[in-house]
Amino acid sequence: MIEVYTDGASCGNPGPSGAGVYIKHGQKHYKYSYFLGDFSNHEAEFHAVIKALMICKDTFPSDILSFRSDSRIVVDTIEKNHTKNTLFIPLLHQICEHASDFPHFFIKWIPEKQNKQADKLARIAIQHQTNRQNS
Template structure:
């Protein structure tokens, strides 16, 4: 199982946004940070998950993924596979489509303090 931690950082809401992705596989760790452009904080959290799934699709196809996020909106939306927010619909659909590349994907909400690596990576992308 691959543990994938995602987080987003946004200055303003909406504003400049970045994603941090921290991946653990056995004894290896992988770190990624991306500038996302102008988004709301919730959109940026969805985009962080999408980036993480895209990375895992290339690096770990067919694996079991445990996506961990401190965004309750993202975790709840993906768990239900439903949103009535028109802004989130295409983001959710993109996430659900990416799931086809893996044997199983599950989501877990984690508190901010358990997501420090992904948070650090997202913040560093905003500083660049």
């Protein structure tokens, strides 16, 4: 089973956003940081899950995935497979589509303090992009 921690961050709401993905596979740990463009914090959280699913599709295509997120909106939306928010509907569809490629996909809510690695990676993505624009 693969443990996948995801987080999205925004500098402003909306504003420059990043996604952080931290994966535990046995004794190995994988870290990914992605600049996303301008999104709300909630949208960045959804995009982080999508990025993580794409990584897992390439790296762990037949494994059981256990995702963790500190975003209640993301976890509740995925678990219920429903949202009324028109911005989240296409993101939910992408998540469902990518998740269907795996034998099992689970997501659970965790407190922010248990998601520090993914949070740090999301913030790094924003900082790197901001530093590039200012140089």
